[in-house]
Amino acid sequence: MMSRIRSKIAIAALAVALGLTGCATTFPADPEGTLDRVSGGTLRVGISPNGEWTQMTDDGEASGIEVDLVEEFAGSIDADIAWVEGSEERLMTQLEEGSLDLVIGGLTDQSPWSDRSAITKPFTEVTTSTGLEKHVMAAPMGENAFLLELERFLLNTEGAP
């Protein structure tokens, strides 16, 4: 009798899973629709100045290794970039609130922000005096279509700098 109930649960779960798969446009999808919104729209990027990785002039001109990468990524999804300068903590809060789509600033995979943002796979590695640094970017939590698109881009241009 127990097994009959269990197989009913299984069939119901499968039906729900298949039914839901039918109506999704992208897989994985973004709960907040980030990739859809920024594609052909505006990518809001938080930038925290950090040496050769990210620089910001007084008149709002961004440059650096990561800035080049983000600009290339934005080009690949036909997006304009709106740069927002700030401290890491401030930017991470905005990322969590949903007012930013991406944060860069020479972050590494040792970043303490992994609880509050989706840390990408490392896109480059450099050896510094403190050891091996694996550089990453921070995307909003759970926006998996956007994260996958970004990681695909970063992996394909790996080792570029």
Added chain:
Amino acid sequence: MSDVGFGETALPQRQKETLAKAIRLEWITIGFLAVTVTLVFLVLGNSQAMKAAWIEDLLSFIPPIVFLIAVRLARRKPNPKHPYGFHRSVGVGHLVAAVALVTMGTFLIVDSGSGLIMGEHPSIGSVELFGQVFWLGWLMMGVMALIALPPVFIGRAKMKLARELHDKVLYADADMNKADWMTALGSMVGVGGIGLGLWWADAAAALFIAGSILKDGLKNARAAVEDLMDTRAMTFDDAKPHPIVHKVDEYLRALPWVADAGSRARDQGHVFHIESFVVPRSRRKVSLADVEAAREGARALDWKVDDIVIIPVKELPRVVEESHPAKSERSRR
């Protein structure tokens, strides 16, 4: 294999083979779990449901290990310090396994529940395999689909053996294995939900898995405590009172010198310890040979009846009187 047994009890050939099979199956289970735990760990990602499934797999190590230790300990012969032998090692192991399940189940419910309340959106990124970049969620679901079914078959096989050996740890293990596919399916639904943009599906699936772990734990804790409390001997799945106790009573009552008989039996784990009270027919002298013959006769009924004492009394004690078939209809709960 000639000395295979439980304490002083020598196992019949059939049970010896069953025990050997059970030991082999538990080693297979441990091997399979080692592979499973490694695979799942490699694709764990940020999914709460995957984490819950992984912890359940880790916990699944406990019952087979407890079983293997318990059958080894239970073989030891009784000695002056342990006059009842080491059969209770099964019960102790059962309780330890159950407490581990309850603890982890509770932890996971709190952990997943808080994720759900805080609205944490799980992030699952990409994975690069064989030069292809694809979504890690696909790999997670693939791994879970792969490991979903084998435990069900292992569990079914173990269930049969648990019945023959009257081993409750083996039963609990088999029962958990049989339900293992629900965990795998649950985590697949959770990860699939993330893929569909339903961030809450993951935590909800994790809650479902945590709930099943807690349920297993409570059920087993209850069964283990009942056995340690010397509840009357039940069948291996705790479904009904064990029929052998009734058989012993019937056998004793059928003896010419016995007017009435009643027994209380405790499940020592594998074997029973039975105290049989017999009321001799009036005016008949009970000889030592009678008692000795009755004891041997009862022991011949089943291998589990090994440690049995026969106590001639004037009238049956209240407890065994109440479990009398004629009177038990009234007092059954």
